[in-house]
Amino acid sequence: MEGNASAGGMEDQHRSSHWKAENKHEEKVQDPDRGEDETKAEMGSKTWADLAGEMKMFLWNPEERTCLGRTAKSWGLIFLFYFIFYTCLAGMFAFCLYVMLLTLSPYTPTYRDRVSPPGVMIRPYLNGFTIAFNVSQPSTWQPYVDSMHHFLAAYDDKVQEEKNIECISGQYFIQGGNESEEKKACQFKRSLLQNCSGIEDPTFGYSKGQPCILLKMNRIIGYRPGAGVPVSVDCKVQKGNESNLGAVDFYPGNGTFDLMYYPYYGKHTHVNYTSPLVAMHFTEVKKNYVVPIQCSLNGKGIINNVNSDRFLGRIIFTLNIGK
The missing domain is CATH 2.60.40.1660 (Na, k-atpase alpha subunit.)
Incomplete structure (x- = not known):
């Protein structure tokens, strides 16, 4: 009888430990969803004033002294790059146009073989x-x-x-x-x-x-x-x-x-x-x-x-x- 009782107790312990393990696994699986819900709840709790403050901070951050997330030096380098880029592009276009015009006469058309008789x-x-x-x-x-x-x-x-x-x-x-x-x-x-x-x-x-x-x-x-x-x-x-x-x-x-x-x-x-x-x-x-x-x-x-x-x-x- 004692043997049967001890065997029954061991089975109960085994079932209990197995049930706890399953519960822990379910909790782990449910944790990401809970995190997302909590994040959504936090975002939903922001007021328009909070959003306006964040936008204002993005436009101008006085602590880091950045505008739109960039410092004055960063903006200066960007403008300098595009200024040099488009200046070189315009210069190349002007040079090509100048070379082409050198081949054309303002007095006589270069190609007249396809000119039709007069109207x-x-x-x-x-x-x-x-x-x-x-x-x-x-x-x-x-x-x-x-x-x-x-x-x-x-x-x-x-x-x-x-x-x-x-x-x-x-x-x-x-x-x-x-x-x-x-x-x-x-x-x-x-x-x-x-x-x-x-x-x-x-x-x-x-x-x-x-x-x-x-x-x-x-x-x-x-x-x-x-x-x-x-x-x-x-x-x-x-x-x-x-x-x-x-x-x-x-x-x-x-x-x-x-x-x-x-x-x-x-x-x-x-x-x-x-x-x-x-x-x-x-x-x-x-x-x-x-x-x-x-x-x-x-x-x-x-x-x-x-x-x-x-x-x-x-x-x-x-x-x-x-x-």
Whole structure:
């Protein structure tokens, strides 16, 4: 009996020790959670005043004399580093830009192999390429007349005689010397436009329903149009009956761009250069009818049949003249 009692006691002791060990293990496992809860409780117990104080201390700590966690020396070293870094970066960029500019001429484009033949433009040009007016209503055509006079002011005979020289017709005006030297320009007097000069008829034919329109080629440095043969101009009805357009008079001469006005040397050296013009006098346009007109350049090297570019070697505009 005593043996059984002692055996039972030993089993109870063993169970008790095992239970205590399990409890200790559970307490150890639960300790981290308790620590987190306690930390959360401590954080939750902070007031807004405490948070504001900590932020203030972060912005400026008088004890450690730090701003945003850094001392004045640390901030100074950071600013010094970035100042030197960006200064060197800007210097490298400026040097590369300077070297690149040394390879470019301000007077002549370096690469001109992809420059297309010249485009053309007309005057007057007011809000579009439709010229519409009524002969009996001067207010409808006067803006066109004013635009023509303003454009031709630089072509006045006196202005051209003062600024430019007389040149030999029918040949290119080649000027050598240093590319930075100022080039001479040939005279183009508005009197060459005859009936479209605005001298004899200040209304350029608009008061009679016979409007004048000026055509000019865009400037291209070094370009020699026509390969030694003057470029001519012709006009036709784009869509419709040719009788709607009738006869067209061209000035000067037979409507050509004289070779003596080429090549053009650029705005830096060809200061007084005035682009040559061809005037088109539409004397028989059908009245009270919309007439679409295409005027084209013709000559060697001229391209005027590119549908995607309506200004390359040609221009399309509309005349709508009322009585």
